[in-house]
Amino acid sequence: MGYQIPLNVKKDECKSDNKNRTDIIHYMTNQAQSQVVGKSNISNSALVETAVNAIQDRKGSKITLLDLTKLETAPTSTFIICQGNSTSQVSAIADNIREELRLKLGVKPYNYDGYRNSQWIVIDYGSLMVHVFLPDFREFYNIEDLWSDAKITNIPDLD
Numbered sequence: 001m002g003y004q005i006p007l008n009v010k011k012d013e014c015k016s017d018n019k020n021r022t023d024i025i026h027y028m029t030n031q032a033q034s035q036v037v038g039k040s041n042i043s044n045s046a047l048v049e050t051a052v053n054a055i056q057d058r059k060g061s062k063i064t065l066l067d068l069t070k071l072e073t074a075p076t077s078t079f080i081i082c083q084g085n086s087t088s089q090v091s092a093i094a095d096n097i098r099e100e101l102r103l104k105l106g107v108k109p110y111n112y113d114g115y116r117n118s119q120w121i122v123i124d125y126g127s128l129m130v131h132v133f134l135p136d137f138r139e140f141y142n143i144e145d146l147w148s149d150a151k152i153t154n155i156p157d158l159d
Contacts, residue, residue, distance in 0.1 A: 052080065055093055064081045065155065078127060080129075083135050087117070
């Protein structure tokens, strides 16, 4: 959408630049949220369940749920983090999440970003933020470590 994410920087170029890594993570987790357009009575658990199913439908892997409800400074209550093996798969996973939540729950994201490079796409549903990564970018940004105080649940891959 309207944001210019500096994600076109190659992983090897940023290895020693922790400030850049931290800035991008802060931007993606905090600045991608937009103003709430409307209120919904959909439970967060319904959002999470539908999003996880949508990820699995497109063969997304290494799905991790982070429960951020007990953290005061968290930008949302839940993160879902997953990965695809190519930029096409990352885009397909993100598209399917948006489509399934719209069709099954009638919910549209407040904002989303990252489609330009499809290395890391974030989708903001207010109480839920979904992060879809390429494996190298997931390892590099390591959101699970950044939010390690959260309750972390790994969902087994479907084979």
